Amino acid sequence: MNIPQYVADLHANSQAALELIRHYTPAQLAAKNAGECSVAELLEHICISDRRTLDFLTSQSGSVAEVSELHGDEKLRRVVVEYKGGPKITAIELQELTGAVTDVPGFRELFLRQRLQLQQALEGGHIALTNHTYPHLYLGAMTVTDWLRYLLHHTNRHLGDIRDVVLTVKTWDPAREAELTAARQQAEKNRDNSTAPNGQ
Numbered sequence: 001m002n003i004p005q006y007v008a009d010l011h012a013n014s015q016a017a018l019e020l021i022r023h024y025t026p027a028q029l030a031a032k033n034a035g036e037c038s039v040a041e042l043l044e045h046i047c048i049s050d051r052r053t054l055d056f057l058t059s060q061s062g063s064v065a066e067v068s069e070l071h072g073d074e075k076l077r078r079v080v081v082e083y084k085g086g087p088k089i090t091a092i093e094l095q096e097l098t099g100a101v102t103d104v105p106g107f108r109e110l111f112l113r114q115r116l117q118l119q120q121a122l123e124g125g126h127i128a129l130t131n132h133t134y135p136h137l138y139l140g141a142m143t144v145t146d147w148l149r150y151l152l153h154h155t156n157r158h159l160g161d162i163r164d165v166v167l168t169v170k171t172w173d174p175a176r177e178a179e180l181t182a183a184r185q186q187a188e189k190n191r192d193n194s195t196a197p198n199g200q
Contacts, residue, residue: 044101065131080153
């Protein structure tokens with residue numbers, strides 16, 4: 001893997017994400033169809049996945065494979081981006097969501113900060129392109145290079161999911177924005193109350 005080229009691809013991937021959602025209001029981020037993920041949930045999931053990938057790639061503590069790529073870029077693209085048979089986010093991944101993404105500026109700050117940390121780790125040698133492997137819940141062992149490629153494909157997969165939400169969600173009506181905002185604020189208040197000491 002050529003690190004300067006990967007950094008350029010990472011930047012393009014980041015800009016594609018930000019361009020897609022740059023005009024979304026908080027109400028639009030929260031809107032969703034029954035049983036589906038909201039745009040905000042998908043964006044938070046991308047950030048969680050990015051953070052986890054950065055953490056274990058900088059640890060250099062996994063097992064070591066005989067080759068630098070166990071999956072390869074094309075296979076990962078087909079499996080992660082093109083396969084639409086599974087849910088947008090699994091039940092396990094849903095449990096990780098905290099409601100941290102509520103507006104575009106907040107997402108942009110978190111997303112770009114983590115992407116910059118990844119870039120700096122690569123350019124500074126804190127992520128070495130070794131054959132260390134780290135397990136993916138469904139894809140099994142993946143090398144450092146596999147994981148770096150996966151990160152881009154994972155984001156692209158969920159950008160496609162976000163486009164699907166935009167095309168199909170039934171609540172993107174300006175008259176519903178106040179109702180959606182009130183529901184989000186109530187959910188935040190309930191979450192704050194549930195995490196306060198002694199329920200206070």
